[in-house]
Amino acid sequence: MKNSPATLRDIAQQLGITVATVSRALKDYPDISPATKKAVLEVAEKLRYRPNPIALHLRNNRSRVIGVVVPEIVHYFFSSVISGIIDVADRAEYSVMLFQTNESYQREVRETALLLNSRVDGLLISLSDGTENFDHLREYVELNVPVVLFDKVCDELAVSKVIVDDYAGAFQAVEHLIAQGRRSVALLRGPLASSTNRLRTAAYCDALQKHGLPVRQEYMMECDKGVSLEGGNRATEQLMRLPNPPDAIFAVADAAAIGALNTVKRLGKRVPEDVAVVGFSDWEMASVVQPPMSSVYQPGYEMGVVSAEMLLEQIEAQHNNQPVQPMTKTLETRLIVRESSAVKQSAMV
Amino acid sequence: MKNSPATLRDIAQQLGITVATVSRALKDYPDISPATKKAVLEVAEKLRYRPNPIALHLRNNRSRVIGVVVPEIVHYFFSSVISGIIDVADRAEYSVMLFQTNESYQREVRETALLLNSRVDGLLISLSDGTENFDHLREYVELNVPVVLFDKVCDELAVSKVIVDDYAGAFQAVEHLIAQGRRSVALLRGPLASSTNRLRTAAYCDALQKHGLPVRQEYMMECDKGVSLEGGNRATEQLMRLPNPPDAIFAVADAAAIGALNTVKRLGKRVPEDVAVVGFSDWEMASVVQPPMSSVYQPGYEMGVVSAEMLLEQIEAQHNNQPVQPMTKTLETRLIVRESSAVKQSAMV
DNA sequence: AACGGTTACGTAATCGTTTTCGGCGAATAT
DNA sequence: ATATTCGCCGAAAACGATTACGTAACCGTT
Numbered sequence: 001m002k003n004s005p006a007t008l009r010d011i012a013q014q015l016g017i018t019v020a021t022v023s024r025a026l027k028d029y030p031d032i033s034p035a036t037k038k039a040v041l042e043v044a045e046k047l048r049y050r051p052n053p054i055a056l057h058l059r060n061n062r063s064r065v066i067g068v069v070v071p072e073i074v075h076y077f078f079s080s081v082i083s084g085i086i087d088v089a090d091r092a093e094y095s096v097m098l099f100q101t102n103e104s105y106q107r108e109v110r111e112t113a114l115l116l117n118s119r120v121d122g123l124l125i126s127l128s129d130g131t132e133n134f135d136h137l138r139e140y141v142e143l144n145v146p147v148v149l150f151d152k153v154c155d156e157l158a159v160s161k162v163i164v165d166d167y168a169g170a171f172q173a174v175e176h177l178i179a180q181g182r183r184s185v186a187l188l189r190g191p192l193a194s195s196t197n198r199l200r201t202a203a204y205c206d207a208l209q210k211h212g213l214p215v216r217q218e219y220m221m222e223c224d225k226g227v228s229l230e231g232g233n234r235a236t237e238q239l240m241r242l243p244n245p246p247d248a249i250f251a252v253a254d255a256a257a258i259g260a261l262n263t264v265k266r267l268g269k270r271v272p273e274d275v276a277v278v279g280f281s282d283w284e285m286a287s288v289v290q291p292p293m294s295s296v297y298q299p300g301y302e303m304g305v306v307s308a309e310m311l312l313e314q315i316e317a318q319h320n321n322q323p324v325q326p327m328t329k330t331l332e333t334r335l336i337v338r339e340s341s342a343v344k345q346s347a348m349v
Numbered sequence: 350m351k352n353s354p355a356t357l358r359d360i361a362q363q364l365g366i367t368v369a370t371v372s373r374a375l376k377d378y379p380d381i382s383p384a385t386k387k388a389v390l391e392v393a394e395k396l397r398y399r400p401n402p403i404a405l406h407l408r409n410n411r412s413r414v415i416g417v418v419v420p421e422i423v424h425y426f427f428s429s430v431i432s433g434i435i436d437v438a439d440r441a442e443y444s445v446m447l448f449q450t451n452e453s454y455q456r457e458v459r460e461t462a463l464l465l466n467s468r469v470d471g472l473l474i475s476l477s478d479g480t481e482n483f484d485h486l487r488e489y490v491e492l493n494v495p496v497v498l499f500d501k502v503c504d505e506l507a508v509s510k511v512i513v514d515d516y517a518g519a520f521q522a523v524e525h526l527i528a529q530g531r532r533s534v535a536l537l538r539g540p541l542a543s544s545t546n547r548l549r550t551a552a553y554c555d556a557l558q559k560h561g562l563p564v565r566q567e568y569m570m571e572c573d574k575g576v577s578l579e580g581g582n583r584a585t586e587q588l589m590r591l592p593n594p595p596d597a598i599f600a601v602a603d604a605a606a607i608g609a610l611n612t613v614k615r616l617g618k619r620v621p622e623d624v625a626v627v628g629f630s631d632w633e634m635a636s637v638v639q640p641p642m643s644s645v646y647q648p649g650y651e652m653g654v655v656s657a658e659m660l661l662e663q664i665e666a667q668h669n670n671q672p673v674q675p676m677t678k679t680l681e682t683r684l685i686v687r688e689s690s691a692v693k694q695s696a697m698v
Numbered sequence: 699a700a701c702g703g704t705t706a707c708g709t710a711a712t713c714g715t716t717t718t719c720g721g722c723g724a725a726t727a728t
Numbered sequence: 729a730t731a732t733t734c735g736c737c738g739a740a741a742a743c744g745a746t747t748a749c750g751t752a753a754c755c756g757t758t
Contacts, residue, residue, distance in 0.1 A: 004410070005468075005492060007744055018708055023746060033706060050466045054412065055744035057403045058713045061353070065446075073435065074650075079428045086422065086449055090460075095467065097414075098447045100435055111439075117399045118444065119354075143354060229633070258637050284578070288607050290639030301423075356714055367738055372716060382736060404714035407743045 006047035014043050057119070062319065065095045066311060067115035069125040071103045071152070076254075076283040077300045078126070081150065084304020085124060092312050094121070103226075105130040112136045122146040122311045127154060129194045129226075146314035146324060150307040153195050160314065161328040162307040166196050169296040169333030170203035170252070173278045176294070176335055177248040178211050180342065182276055186219040186246035188235050188256045190227045200252045200280065219246055223256055232259020240267050240275075247275055248341070254279040254286050254295055261293055261340060276341040291339035299331050306331065355396035363392050406468070411668065415660060416464035418448045418457065418474040420501070425603075425632040426649045427475070430499065433653020434473060441661050443470070452575075454479040461485045471495040471660045476503060478543045478575075495663035495673060499656040502544050509663065510677040511656040515545050518645040518682030519552035519601070522627045525643070525684055526597040527560050529691065531625055535568040535595035537584050537605045539576040549601045549629065568595055572605055581608020589616050589624075596624055597690070603628035603635050603644055610642055610689060625690040640688035648680050655680065 008019040015022070017036070025032045025040035026049075032040075043049075057063045068085055070078045082098065089096050097120060099111040108128045115123060116139060123140055125147065134156050140147045141159065150162040177185050187204045190197045205215045221239060223231030232251060236259065239245055249264075251257035257279025264275045271277055271291055279286055282297035306329055314324045357368040364371070366385070374381045374389035375398075381389075392398075406412045417434055419427045431447065438445050446469060448460040457477045464472060465488060472489055474496065483505050489496045490508065499511040526534050536553045539546045554564045570588060572580030581600060585608065588594055598613075600606035606628025613624045620626055620640055628635055631646035655678055663673045 008746095009744080019745075020709080020747080021707060024707090027746090031706060036706080052407075052744050053467050054403060054406045055713090056746085058401075058407050058715095058743090059745060059747095061713075063403065073432045074425070074428045076423070079423045082447070083422045083449060086447060090448070095446050095463070096448075097444050098431070098435060099439070099445075100432065114444070118402050229637070255633075262637060284604075285634045285637060288578070288611060288634060288638050357716095358714075368715075369717080369739080370737055372714095373737090376716090380736060385736080401714050404743090405716085407713090407745095408715055408717095410743070 005052070006044075006049045007052065008049075010047055011040060011043045011049060014047075015039055061119075062121050062315075063119050064093060065097055065118070065120050066308070066315075067097045067099070067112075067118070067120040067123045067125075069099045069101060069108065069111050069115070069123070071101055071126060071128050073098070073100050076285070077151075077281050077298060080300030081126070081304035081307070084301040084306075085308040086304075088305050088308035088312070094312065101128045103128045103130060105133075109136045112140075116140060116143070116145065120145070122148070122315045124148050124150060124307050124311055126150050127152040127194070129191045129197075132193055144318060146311055146318055148307050148311045148314070150303055151196065158326050160310055160326045162303055162310065162331070163195075163328070164298050164303065164331045164333050166199035166333070167203045169280065169298070169335065170200035170250070171207045172333070172335045173250050173280070173294075173296050174204050174207035175211070176337065177250060177276055177278060177341060178207070178213065180248075180272075180276060182248035183213060184216075184219065184244065184246040185213070185248040185250055186221065186239050188221050188223055188227065188232060188249060188251035188253075188260060190223060190252065192222075197252060204250060218242060227251065227253035227256040229255050229259040229262075232256030233263045234259075236260040236263040237267075240264070240269070245275075248277070249275060250278050250280075252280050254281045254283040254293070257293060257295065258285060258289055261289060272340050272342065278335075278341050282336050286336075287338065289340075294338045294341040295336055297334045297336050299333075303331055354401070355393075355398045356401065357398075359396055360389060360392045360398060363396075364388055410468075411470050411664075412468050413442065414444045414446055414467070414469050415657070415664075416446045416448070416461075416467070416469040416472045416474075418450060418460050418464070418472070420450055420452045420475060420477050422447070422449045425634070426500075426630050426647060429649025430475070430653035430656070433650040433655075434657040435653075437654050437657035437661070443661065450477045452477045452479060454482075458485045461489075465489060465492070465494065469494070471497070471664045473497050473499060473656050473660055475499050476501040476543070478540045478546075481542055493667060495660055495667055497656050497660045497663070499652055500545065504544075507675050509659055509675045511652055511659060511680070512544075512677070513647050513652065513680045513682050515548035515682070516552045518629065518647070518684065519549035519599070520556045521682070521684045522599050522629070522643075522645050523553050523556035524560070525686065526599060526625055526627060526690060527556065527562065529597075529621075529625060531597035532562060533565075533568065533593065533595040534562070534597040534599055535570065535588050537570050537572055537576065537581060537598060537600035537602075537609060539572060539601065541571075546601060553599060567591060576600065576602035576605040578604050578608040578611075581605030582612045583608075585609040585612040586616075589613070589618070594624075597626070598624060599627050599629075601629050603630045603632040603642070606642060606644065607634060607638055610638060621689050621691065627684075627690050631685050635685075636687065638689075643687045643690040644685055646683045646685050648682075652680055 008022045011022045012019045025037045101108040147159040153161045221235040225231035249260045261277045279295040282295040286293040286295040357371045360371045361368045374386045450457040496508040502510045570584040572584045574580035598609045610626045628644040631644040635642040635644045
């Protein structure tokens, strides 16, 4: 029957009054007589009137929509962050527009431009691994659209950031391996363009040096297929083929770590006796592999919550013409020790 | 400096012409003289003009936004579906608004209403486990807003659906277990309100009966904490405490299956020798646990792609006033056999 | 009777864009 | 010389909602 939702005018026509009166009646303005209000409310109910948000956006110059851009959605950490963002946005009556870049810089530029055109009220973004130019985000700054960077950030932009303490987490992981008596710890990492990779790699080197261990290039592997299961597999195969293979592997991501763990076992070595393994992120997966894998826990959901709260605050401030101060918030990481790196507790079947 | 993006009027004023001319010049109407076009293009470039989509939406009565509602985002299968949806939407220049219900019927109603008010062009939704009333979706049908249900669907609504062949997949899994010589196969399932749970449960029963095996109530467990790791753990503990514990477990979700697998091992039994385990979905996790777990592969990404394509087609048809025929598409499942259920190939360390 | 103050509503502008319906001058046709 | 066409552009309505401002009608006061 009815094809399109009722508008103010539909109500006004039924009652022989103007849309202005209807609008005011619905918003309970004191100007309107109780009788008219009652009549308007009734008709509005009957017609199932709902304000058209698009018209409101046009008039108010705000959309109550925030844009979220992540490298990939099918990823335990990022989906956790997204979940946190959505829950916060939901409570504040904001909607979330979601995009993924598949780690492509070009697509990142495309999506952010799209989002900017869409007049989102703010942007939450985790940079792709390949992103080294930030002009697409500078446009936001110039137009005073609040931006919060999370997880994969950059120093070049004066915007708010939410990160985890990548350095401390990685440092702790490597020190833990050294404390377990490991003397040749290998690293599995992704491209150094990404801030998280840089920090975790730096922490790896520093931890080794602090304990008087050599930093050996042949132990620092960049996974060619990304820090994935497959990337971890391949890098580990290479590592174990070295004249003196490492006695421990620290991977900057759980997927690669699990690849490493499985490859070590496949090559007939024991975990952790021959090679200890520690990952980063503490995915659900880490606790179900055999042996259960140590990993640096990264609070994904919380990062989403904090980032979204920060963005919404800035949007609010912006809207009230208050100045917004870019700030950086660092969330704690925590090393979860399981059997893959704890020699004493190791209980093999 | 500039606080808000340039509008048609800004361009028009700079050139002393009207917005109508500017609009036509930008859209390359034949009416406009080359000189004017050139001038407009130049000023538009200088001012970095971008059409305001909100104004367009208001005028065109379409938003080029689709709504997506899932039970939870942090979930390998659903995030895969979302990924597929987003990739298709992206190519068609649509944006995706994402919501999660956390399996709450109330929140499902709330989010769908919000989305409807937001005037999305269409809705993609996977129902929450507790959803038994569908009035919130009937509103979409009444207002002629295209809806496509995926994965968790219902029979009560005359809308398009995309599902996997839950019945066939589950049937194949149970038959496989029987073929491996198992005679007492247990089931781990979630609430029967969900269509997938119902179908997989029915297939379980039918497969047993086909092979002359009894369908025993004490082997059919509803996981109290949901079909999660924890739910799988608890249900399996109960199963193994039975006078005659099962020699195989089929779980309707991988998380519960992995919980089952780990619990079986923790209780000192061998997988698959004592108890075989098969899951459903074939998450990444399934292949990395020990022993690698058999599972019914469910094409998540493809489901997202197909659902989104179907929805966009319907939106297009709707927009051209063509009738839309609700249709149901069923995607194939495929049993992936790994060591957790294949006695012969089992290679324990 | 004239004025002031309410009450209760209407008028019209606004947000940015598209598009229909002209309009005006010049060129072409009859 | 008048009519027709064409090229180029402006005016204005439309999408749906909000809101500053204007204005009737009515009351009571002086």
